[in-house]
Amino acid sequence: MLLPTSLVGSYAQPDWLIDRQKLAGRFPPRVRARELWRVAPEHLDQAHDDATLLAIRDQERAGLDIITDGEMRRESYSNRFATALEGVDIDNPGTALDRSGHPNPVPRVVGKVRRKHPVQVRDTKFLRANTDRAIKMTVPGPFTMSQQAQNDFYRDEAEMALDYAAAVNAEIRDLFAAGADVVQVDEPYMQARPEKARAFGLAAFNRALDGVTGTTAMHICFGYAAVIHVRPPAYSFLPELAASPVQQISIETAQASLDCSVLAKLPGKTIILGVLDLSDMNVETPDTVAARIRRALPHVAPERIIVAPDCGLKYLPRDVAYGKLRAMVEGARMVRAELV
Amino acid sequence: MSAQLLPTTLVGSYPQPDWLIDRDKLAHQTPPRVRAKELWRVAPDWLEQAQDDATVLAIRDQERAGLDIVTDGEMRRESYSNRFATALDGVDLDNPGSTLSRSGIPIPVPRVVAKIRRRHPVEVRDVKFLRQNTDRAIKMTVPGPFTMAQQAQDDFYRDEEAMALDYAAAVNAEIKDLFAAGADVVQVDEPWMQARPEKARAYGIKALNAALAGVTGTTAVHICFGYAQTVKQKPAGYSFLSEFEQSSAGQVSVETAQPKLDCGQLAGLSKTIILGVIDLGDMTVETPEIVAQRIRRALPHVSAERIIVAPDCGMKYLPRDVAFAKLRAMVEGARMVRAEHSTVK
Numbered sequence: 001m002l003l004p005t006s007l008v009g010s011y012a013q014p015d016w017l018i019d020r021q022k023l024a025g026r027f028p029p030r031v032r033a034r035e036l037w038r039v040a041p042e043h044l045d046q047a048h049d050d051a052t053l054l055a056i057r058d059q060e061r062a063g064l065d066i067i068t069d070g071e072m073r074r075e076s077y078s079n080r081f082a083t084a085l086e087g088v089d090i091d092n093p094g095t096a097l098d099r100s101g102h103p104n105p106v107p108r109v110v111g112k113v114r115r116k117h118p119v120q121v122r123d124t125k126f127l128r129a130n131t132d133r134a135i136k137m138t139v140p141g142p143f144t145m146s147q148q149a150q151n152d153f154y155r156d157e158a159e160m161a162l163d164y165a166a167a168v169n170a171e172i173r174d175l176f177a178a179g180a181d182v183v184q185v186d187e188p189y190m191q192a193r194p195e196k197a198r199a200f201g202l203a204a205f206n207r208a209l210d211g212v213t214g215t216t217a218m219h220i221c222f223g224y225a226a227v228i229h230v231r232p233p234a235y236s237f238l239p240e241l242a243a244s245p246v247q248q249i250s251i252e253t254a255q256a257s258l259d260c261s262v263l264a265k266l267p268g269k270t271i272i273l274g275v276l277d278l279s280d281m282n283v284e285t286p287d288t289v290a291a292r293i294r295r296a297l298p299h300v301a302p303e304r305i306i307v308a309p310d311c312g313l314k315y316l317p318r319d320v321a322y323g324k325l326r327a328m329v330e331g332a333r334m335v336r337a338e339l340v
Numbered sequence: 341m342s343a344q345l346l347p348t349t350l351v352g353s354y355p356q357p358d359w360l361i362d363r364d365k366l367a368h369q370t371p372p373r374v375r376a377k378e379l380w381r382v383a384p385d386w387l388e389q390a391q392d393d394a395t396v397l398a399i400r401d402q403e404r405a406g407l408d409i410v411t412d413g414e415m416r417r418e419s420y421s422n423r424f425a426t427a428l429d430g431v432d433l434d435n436p437g438s439t440l441s442r443s444g445i446p447i448p449v450p451r452v453v454a455k456i457r458r459r460h461p462v463e464v465r466d467v468k469f470l471r472q473n474t475d476r477a478i479k480m481t482v483p484g485p486f487t488m489a490q491q492a493q494d495d496f497y498r499d500e501e502a503m504a505l506d507y508a509a510a511v512n513a514e515i516k517d518l519f520a521a522g523a524d525v526v527q528v529d530e531p532w533m534q535a536r537p538e539k540a541r542a543y544g545i546k547a548l549n550a551a552l553a554g555v556t557g558t559t560a561v562h563i564c565f566g567y568a569q570t571v572k573q574k575p576a577g578y579s580f581l582s583e584f585e586q587s588s589a590g591q592v593s594v595e596t597a598q599p600k601l602d603c604g605q606l607a608g609l610s611k612t613i614i615l616g617v618i619d620l621g622d623m624t625v626e627t628p629e630i631v632a633q634r635i636r637r638a639l640p641h642v643s644a645e646r647i648i649v650a651p652d653c654g655m656k657y658l659p660r661d662v663a664f665a666k667l668r669a670m671v672e673g674a675r676m677v678r679a680e681h682s683t684v685k
Contacts, residue, residue, distance in 0.1 A: 043359040
């Protein structure tokens with residue numbers, strides 16, 4: 001089917017599960033933030049599973065074609081995986097500047113970074129067991145994790161990023177083996193740190209995909225609308241991805257009113273086209289969504305477009321998130337009808 | 341309402357999540373008749389959202405299992421009866437009375453201190469929520485007037501029948517509102533008619549019919565031997581059943597699995613039978629074949645067109661995975677008998 005629809009990754013978590021206000025009032029956690037959970041530890045797994053079922057159901061009822069687990073088990077998109085690795089001290093965290101320029105506690109790398117065990121395999125199996133639709137899992141990218149860490153061990157960041165990449169590579173292979181149809185690597189910091197991304201980030205990212213045969217995606221963005229408020233009209237790092245083996249690139253175009261001509265520089269890539277503005281709590285009309293899809297059509301063939309929100313929906317009120325998904329599905333349907 | 345033969349449904353309740361309610365504590369006490377707010381594990385600020393979400397989960401399980409008529413699983417209730425019974429005017433909950441439970445143990449109950457009256461609709465939001473969240477036929481349950489009268493201490497009427505009739509007026513107003521809000525079936529739960537058959541004969545059917553007066557939608561009444569979790573030994577026959585022929589309820593929900601009911605008892609009823617074929621005293625999941633046999637047991641006495649397939653009773657106290665697996669077996673067992681039936685015809 002043309003113009004299938006999908007989440008980028010996260011969906012809004014229930015208030016009974018996590019303190020959404022506290023979550024929204026701080027930087028996305030890079031170390032653990034267990035105090036945010038509202039459910040006692042002995043019932044948290046069950047609560048996470050149930051919240052995941054609710055996220056799946058909302059996506060299915062909204063009519064999405066590719067389903068994620070909504071990242072219900074995560075405090076942020078990256079910290080669940082990043083803090084499960086060997087070589088990081090999270091009890092005595094370090095500090096790194098967030099993309100906004102503010103210091104944020106981060107894992108302190110004190111030894112070789114290595115994946116101890118699969119982190120999201122159970123999540124994938126759970127998702128696979130609970131929907132009949134295509135499923136996508138997200139993992140934080142090696143470059144982004146290297147930027148959300150304090151390096152007290154490696155000679156340089158490039159070397160550290162390659163070890164993060166090896167850990168991500170092992171995870172990606174396991175996620176496909178567990179039933180994932182698509183695995184997406186989240187690399188928002190490639191946009192925030194384009195010089196470093198060019199210097200060693202892309203090599204690390206490609207290393208993470210080494211030998212992987214399933215469908216892979218990369219998400220790159222300007223930061224959560226809830227945290228980063230201003231948006232440039234263009235990416236600082238994007239055409240560079242043309243040379244990467246990744247098949248799908250997830251970008252935001254709605255909030256940034258992106259000049260979509262840049263997409264022509266990614267021939268051969270499928271574009272996960274962000275068409276929902278997550279800074280605006282008004283639900284888009286299907287017409288607005290359709291117009292945003294049409295903006296990309298002169299530069300990307302419709303066969304290479306997947307329709308999505310700009311970024312994760314984690315910080316949105318649940319009813320707004322759901323309303324936006326419905327509008328997105330309807331908008332995609334409108335453009336699809338024009339194309340056939 | 342349901343086009344196919346042998347449609348499947350819950351009786352009412354489905355297991356609640358552990359993050360929502362303290363299931364251990366719930367299981368180790370008599371079903372609450374007054375409020376038991378301390379059982380909820382979610383803070384008051386988030387409880388409604390949590391109960392809504394648990395309801396969506398219960399709906400989803402029923403849909404995935406393949407049930408035709410869906411309930412809200414009674415996720416918002418501490419017991420099947422206390423949410424409605426404690427929302428009424430005329431009862432003192434802060435200074436409760438006491439009555440004997442059906443197992444003979446004294447339990448705190450609402451103390452009736454004035455005329456029983458429904459202040460406002462109690463389950464209308466619940467039925468609207470259910471209606472919005474499934475495309476299947478939906479059933480809502482309300483506690484019956486006779487049962488509520490037994491689960492109360494009468495310090496006002498000095499006349500149980502008069503009290504039961506006022507409970508009936510409250511239930512009647514509620515049932516009409518539930519249909520207006522979108523319910524396809526409303527079921528009145530009257531388990532205590534089995535526990536107190538003499539009194540039930542004296543004024544139970546009269547109260548039930550008062551609760552159903554002027555109602556045009558599809559109505560059901562559930563009667564049972566008590567939760568399997570509390571009642572281990574069940575007689576093979578109801579002390580009160582054929583009397584429902586005199587009621588205006590369209591459907592009668594009975595348990596046949598755990599008590600191995602002599603289904604000949606059903607021959608006296610011309611009603612649609614909500615046939616309990618899942619034994620809730622046994623944590624082993626039935627095979628579809630066992631379910632099919634239990635359905636076949638009723639067929640000599642009730643025509644297939646008048647059978648709805650269901651568990652014996654509410655599933656509130658079952659482990660969630662067991663409850664779900666039993667629903668799947670039930671749906672599959674019903675499918676087997678349905679297939680036989682269509683080939684015979």
